[in-house]
Amino acid sequence: MLGPDTAAYLIVAAFLFTTGALGVLVRRSPLIVLLSLEIMLNGANLALIAFSRHFANGDGQIFALAVMAVAASEVVVGLGLIVAMARKRLDLDVDKLSSLRG
Amino acid sequence: MNAAAWTCLLLPLGSTVLITLLGGSISRRAAGWISTVSCAGAFAAAVVAFVVMLGRSPDDRSELSTAYTWLAAGNFKVGFSILTDPLSMFMMLVVTGVGSLIVAYSLGYMDGDDEERRYFAYMSLFVFSMLLLVQGGNLLFLLIGWGLVGLSSYLLIGFHHERPSAVAAAKKAFIMNAFGDATMALAFFLLIQKTGSLDFDVVFSRADGLSQTVLVLVALGLLGGAVAKSAQLPLQTWLPDAMEGPTPVSALIHAATMVTAGVYLIVRTNPLFELAPHVQELAAGLGTATLLMAGLIALVQTDIKRVIAYSTMSQIGYMFLGAGIGAYANAMFLLMVHAFFKALLFLGAGIVIHALGGEQDIRRMGGLRKLMPKTWLAMLIGGLALAGIPPLSGFFAKDSILAAALAGDTYDRVLFAVGIVGAFLTGLYTFRMLFVVFGGEQSAYVREHPPHAGHDRLVNWSMGLTVAVLAVLATFGGWIQFAGVWTPITDWLEPVAKPLIEATNSQEAVASIISVAVGALGIGVAWWIYSAHRMKAPRPWAVLEHKFYFDELYNGLFYWPAVALARILDWTVEGPIVNGSIVGVAGLTRRTGDWFRALQTGLVRVYAFALAAGLAVLVLVFIAVR
Numbered sequence: 001m002l003g004p005d006t007a008a009y010l011i012v013a014a015f016l017f018t019t020g021a022l023g024v025l026v027r028r029s030p031l032i033v034l035l036s037l038e039i040m041l042n043g044a045n046l047a048l049i050a051f052s053r054h055f056a057n058g059d060g061q062i063f064a065l066a067v068m069a070v071a072a073s074e075v076v077v078g079l080g081l082i083v084a085m086a087r088k089r090l091d092l093d094v095d096k097l098s099s100l101r102g
Numbered sequence: 103m104n105a106a107a108w109t110c111l112l113l114p115l116g117s118t119v120l121i122t123l124l125g126g127s128i129s130r131r132a133a134g135w136i137s138t139v140s141c142a143g144a145f146a147a148a149v150v151a152f153v154v155m156l157g158r159s160p161d162d163r164s165e166l167s168t169a170y171t172w173l174a175a176g177n178f179k180v181g182f183s184i185l186t187d188p189l190s191m192f193m194m195l196v197v198t199g200v201g202s203l204i205v206a207y208s209l210g211y212m213d214g215d216d217e218e219r220r221y222f223a224y225m226s227l228f229v230f231s232m233l234l235l236v237q238g239g240n241l242l243f244l245l246i247g248w249g250l251v252g253l254s255s256y257l258l259i260g261f262h263h264e265r266p267s268a269v270a271a272a273k274k275a276f277i278m279n280a281f282g283d284a285t286m287a288l289a290f291f292l293l294i295q296k297t298g299s300l301d302f303d304v305v306f307s308r309a310d311g312l313s314q315t316v317l318v319l320v321a322l323g324l325l326g327g328a329v330a331k332s333a334q335l336p337l338q339t340w341l342p343d344a345m346e347g348p349t350p351v352s353a354l355i356h357a358a359t360m361v362t363a364g365v366y367l368i369v370r371t372n373p374l375f376e377l378a379p380h381v382q383e384l385a386a387g388l389g390t391a392t393l394l395m396a397g398l399i400a401l402v403q404t405d406i407k408r409v410i411a412y413s414t415m416s417q418i419g420y421m422f423l424g425a426g427i428g429a430y431a432n433a434m435f436l437l438m439v440h441a442f443f444k445a446l447l448f449l450g451a452g453i454v455i456h457a458l459g460g461e462q463d464i465r466r467m468g469g470l471r472k473l474m475p476k477t478w479l480a481m482l483i484g485g486l487a488l489a490g491i492p493p494l495s496g497f498f499a500k501d502s503i504l505a506a507a508l509a510g511d512t513y514d515r516v517l518f519a520v521g522i523v524g525a526f527l528t529g530l531y532t533f534r535m536l537f538v539v540f541g542g543e544q545s546a547y548v549r550e551h552p553p554h555a556g557h558d559r560l561v562n563w564s565m566g567l568t569v570a571v572l573a574v575l576a577t578f579g580g581w582i583q584f585a586g587v588w589t590p591i592t593d594w595l596e597p598v599a600k601p602l603i604e605a606t607n608s609q610e611a612v613a614s615i616i617s618v619a620v621g622a623l624g625i626g627v628a629w630w631i632y633s634a635h636r637m638k639a640p641r642p643w644a645v646l647e648h649k650f651y652f653d654e655l656y657n658g659l660f661y662w663p664a665v666a667l668a669r670i671l672d673w674t675v676e677g678p679i680v681n682g683s684i685v686g687v688a689g690l691t692r693r694t695g696d697w698f699r700a701l702q703t704g705l706v707r708v709y710a711f712a713l714a715a716g717l718a719v720l721v722l723v724f725i726a727v728r
Contacts, residue, residue: 095705
């Protein structure tokens with residue numbers, strides 16, 4: 001098997017996922033939150049492909065492609081929402097979007 | 103014979119269905135004609151069946167015809183069947199004959215009423231119900247007819263549903279009758295348990311083997327139904343209130359289709375009553391008490407229809423006396439002639455009420471004899487027949503019952519004496535009504551509202567002709583049987599209800615002379631008070647005006663305790679437990695909701711944190727379990 005060991009990939013994947021999760025939790029700008037979500041998805045993709053290579057099975061790669069497609073559509077919807085908010089001159093701050101409070 | 107009997111039963115039902123289905127697409131008068139023709143057709147069918155039956159030997163006159171098995175449970179089977187025997191034949195002729203005359207009279211009386219179609223549909227249903235009652239081939243179908251009669255009477259008494267008093271009267275009649283239905287149903291349950299059948303012949307043949315307790319309970323249950331339907335003590339209070347219905351309905355209830363059912367029931371189930379002789383004596387006693395009480399109350403009534411209503415109660419009392427002492431044929435004979443003269447009196451009163459624009463208070467009437475001579479004649483015939491004056495029909499029937507009572511033991515002779523007092527009262531109250539309404543000077547009310555003859559020929563014909571036919575029947579109907587000499591009715595009913603008691607000719611003579619004498623005395627007293635002296639009626643006793651306080655008694659015994667119980671249950675059960683539990687569940691749900699609502703902060707990052715934390719917990723659990 002060429003290249004680094006599977007564990008190395010998994011460490012990078014976990015690092016990416018955690019970075020993204022922290023970003024989602026602490027940042028307030030919806031743009032950055034969306035960006036962090038993408039980082040999380042890519043961390044997950046990296047783990048999928050690493051395992052695919054580890055087990056010499058193509059399923060993981062196919063699943064990663066599906067995740068990418070989902071991520072692309074999600075970005076379209078998310079960015080559309082953010083543009084709509086900007087047009088209405090709302091503050092770009094997720095903490096202020098709390099009209100669903102019980 | 104069976105085909106004719108089935109036709110007789112189903113024609114009135116067919117007309118009810120037809121009128122109901124056609125609804126507004128036929129004229130009101132057409133509905134009346136459909137109903138009249140169907141009842142007349144039923145009478146024709148009954149006559150055909152009667153002629154066929156006449157041609158057979160007396161032992162071969164009973165025939166059971168089963169359409170199909172209506173209900174089967176294990177060994178217990180009940181067929182939809184009709185029994186055609188001399189007794190049911192007798193009742194079929196009376197019910198359809200008098201019934202169709204009354205329906206034909208309604209054509210004129212109800213003309214122009216807004217809801218004529220509904221009225222005639224109900225009338226046909228009423229006749230059908232009574233026919234099912236008398237023709238039913240087993241006790242269950244008798245009970246079904248019994249219940250349907252109660253229902254139809256409820257519908258017709260409450261016909262003027264815009265009047266609260268009519269609705270109340272309908273409910274009162276229905277509830278009192280339902281009480282009787284219930285006691286009958288209980289008796290039937292007992293019979294099913296002990297004899298395994300509801301067929302007349304099976305029940306009667308197995309009744310011998312039953313214990314005395316069971317027999318007494320069954321007979322009491324049947325008697326309960328009979329006194330409720332026939333308005334005898336102690337369930338009599340619904341009958342005067344039932345005068346809220348239109349006058350022909352009162353005539354139908356009193357003459358043909360309802361209150362006579364109790365007498366029919368006792369005669370029909372006479373083998374059961376004879377095995378429980380004390381209950382049969384009780385029936386005679388109740389009838390006698392009722393005839394006395396009703397006669398006394400009738401003396402102070404001021405509503406023309408109520409006077410006649412109490413006279414019915416009193417006459418049914420005579421029939422109960424007859425059936426109770428075992429003079430079945432005499433009771434059925436009185437039932438028949440009573441149907442004639444009572445229908446005559448009611449329909450005659452209906453003409454008076456109609457002509458005076460709905461007035462029913464006899465104190466506002468007077469001097470109608472000159473203005474309505476034909477009606478006066480009809481009412482006079484009805485009154486004389488009711489008071490038992492020969493040669494009119496009431497004399498032959500009532501006196502043979504009294505003679506049979508005279509032929510019995512001491513108990514029966516006491517009943518005879520009371521019956522004689524009743525005969526005096528009958529003459530008195532009947533002719534009080536007649537003299538006040540028709541005799542003397544015209545009252546102020548009559549002068550202001552002179553009776554107007556209608557211009558519609560159909561109205562005049564339908565009301566005049568039916569009353570004329572009934573007047574003829576009331577005059578000559580009694581000649582069918584003359585006790586001791588000529589007894590076709592007794593012979594006719596012999597195979598079904600063999601009399602327990604027969605009066606000798608001298609007893610017949612004594613009873614006739616005494617009762618005619620006291621009846622005439624009653625008429626004389628009425629003439630002296632209300633005609634010769636036009637006296638203001640003696641101050642009526644309060645106890646009579648309040649009908650012996652039966653309504654007040656039942657209010658105190660049943661109504662107020664029920665209301666009190668309902669209030670107590672409202673405070674103790676309904677409020678805290680039933681209502682409280684519902685309010686409690688709702689409150690608990692709401693408080694839980696309030697509590698959970700606090701979790702919904704609306705902050706996206708908190709939700710994201712919850713997700714992440716949940717994921718972290720899952721990962722930790724996953725690692726730990728591995």
